[in-house]
Amino acid sequence: MQNILSVEKIEKYYGNKGNITKAIDNISFNVNQGEFLGIMGPSGSGKTTLLNCISTIDTVTTGKIIINNKDITALKSKALEAFRRDELGFIFQDFNLLDTLTAYENIALALTIQRKNIKEIDKLIKDVASKLDITEILSKFPYQLSGGQKQRVACARAIVTEPSLILADEPTGALDSKSSRLLLGSFEKLNKEYDSTILMVTHDSFTASYANRILFIKDGRIFNELVRGNDTRKEFFNKIIEVVSLLGGDVGNVL
Numbered sequence: 481m482q483n484i485l486s487v488e489k490i491e492k493y494y495g496n497k498g499n500i501t502k503a504i505d506n507i508s509f510n511v512n513q514g515e516f517l518g519i520m521g522p523s524g525s526g527k528t529t530l531l532n533c534i535s536t537i538d539t540v541t542t543g544k545i546i547i548n549n550k551d552i553t554a555l556k557s558k559a560l561e562a563f564r565r566d567e568l569g570f571i572f573q574d575f576n577l578l579d580t581l582t583a584y585e586n587i588a589l590a591l592t593i594q595r596k597n598i599k600e601i602d603k604l605i606k607d608v609a610s611k612l613d614i615t616e617i618l619s620k621f622p623y624q625l626s627g628g629q630k631q632r633v634a635c636a637r638a639i640v641t642e643p644s645l646i647l648a649d650e651p652t653g654a655l656d657s658k659s660s661r662l663l664l665g666s667f668e669k670l671n672k673e674y675d676s677t678i679l680m681v682t683h684d685s686f687t688a689s690y691a692n693r694i695l696f697i698k699d700g701r702i703f704n705e706l707v708r709g710n711d712t713r714k715e716f717f718n719k720i721i722e723v724v725s726l727l728g729g730d731v732g733n734v735l
């Protein structure tokens with residue numbers, strides 16, 4: 481199986497002498513092509529810091545992060561910019577769509593930056609829109625869309641460039657339960673039918689139950705790992721809430 485991501489003994493400190501926060505304390509793991517990995521942990525455990533280091537938004541204090549055979553901790557700013565644009569897709573909790581652009585234009589932006597031509601862009605957008613069931617809303621502006629629709633547009637924008645790795649930080653955090661299910665269904669489809677590799681951070685057990693494998697972090701360290709194997713999503717969900725209660729978090733989301 482092809483390795484897409486290797487996180488090797490990373491540490492991340494914030495602050496300076498006398499007032500140091502160890503946000504990540506020696507984390508290592510690997511992700512293979514086609515995996516859907518969840519990262520769970522209570523608030524303040526280091527999830528966002530970990531994702532930001534992988535997404536090149538933040539830098540590690542020590543350790544290495546290898547994505548698609550490139551050590552991103554060694555890349556300089558120009559190379560990093562190109563790497564981010566070509567290899568990574570981002571989905572944020574608050575969607576990050578541009579209000580003055582239609583859904584179509586928001587998705588097109590990622591491709592325009594890659595200097596693709598208009599015909600090519602149009603074909604790619606139509607393909608991705610049908611995958612995510614947003615064909616009917618492409619001409620609408622963000623204010624005309626529901627939260628769930630906005631997140632599916634953001635998802636289309638993230639995958640239209642065919643990134644090696646899709647990174648999502650609390651993607652269902654601003655969605656109601658029905659929209660969450662729809663979005664997670666889309667993630668499942670992207671992962672199963674299109675072999676997309678997804679790394680998703682969440683504190684929510686229901687959201688996490690869509691992943692194939694989950695790393696639990698606490699105080700900046702990996703505390704536990706669960707693999708879904710042949711479990712149904714419900715069985716996996718039950719195992720997740722057991723670990724969450726061991727972690728001392730609250731079990732908010734009950735099916």
Ligand SMILES: Nc1ncnc2c1ncn2[C@@H]1O[C@H](COP(=O)(O)OP(=O)(O)O)[C@@H](O)[C@H]1O
Pocket residue numbers: 494495501502503521522523524525526527528529530
């Ligand atoms: N920019 C920063 N400066 C200082 N401390 C930070 C910064 N970002 C995060 N932290 C600290 O690092 C720890 C992990 O935070 P974070 O990664 O945001 O956790 P999570 O996403 O799991 O809630 C927390 O103690 C937080 O206060």
Ligand SMILES: [Mg+2]
Pocket residue numbers: 527528529
């Ligand atoms: Mg966070």
